[in-house]
Amino acid sequence: MRALHTKLDPTSQTKALAASTSFTEDEVSRLQRTYTDLKIRSESSVFDMKALTSTAGLLLPPFLIKALLVYTEAPGTGVVDVRRLTTAFSICCRGDQDAQARFCFQLFDEDKDGVLSAVELTRMLTVIAFVSSMKPTAFAGLGTSLKSVEESQEAAKVGGW
Helix, strand or coil, rough: CCCCCCCCCHHHHHHHHHHHHHHHHHHHHHHHHHHHHHHCCCCCCCEEEEHHHHHHHHCHHHHHHHHEEEHHHHHCCECHHHHHHHHHHHHHCCCHHHHHHHHHHHHHHCCCCCCCCCCHHHHHHHHHHHCCCCCCCHHHCCCCCCHHHHHHHHHHHHEEE
């Protein structure tokens, strides 16, 4: 019974996410509150493709939103899982270059064959160019670290994208 209580306890979940990501407990807590707020504001009361699109649709291309949903959904549900979303944000905002490259590859390897086809590679490079050209303030409402966005943009410029 105690194990079930620990699993359902929000404080335990926050601590576990902080321990498994690059975020502090306070940052995880803020992400969880934002996630809950987005669920409440969505028409279906879940954070699904429609809610994700309405949240990020002005910032990100539709293909990337779909890829993010596939990466962050609770398997087979079409609903974003807060733990997976927090992990994705952790990789994007604070992950090392290897972790970010693996994450990017996973997002764009649509058929999960371990190889990027010409179409998948073109999509990836197009999105990287698009995102790297954005102003850091575009991400402010999503809770993204502005410093991390600026560092990503600088790295993209250095890399020739």
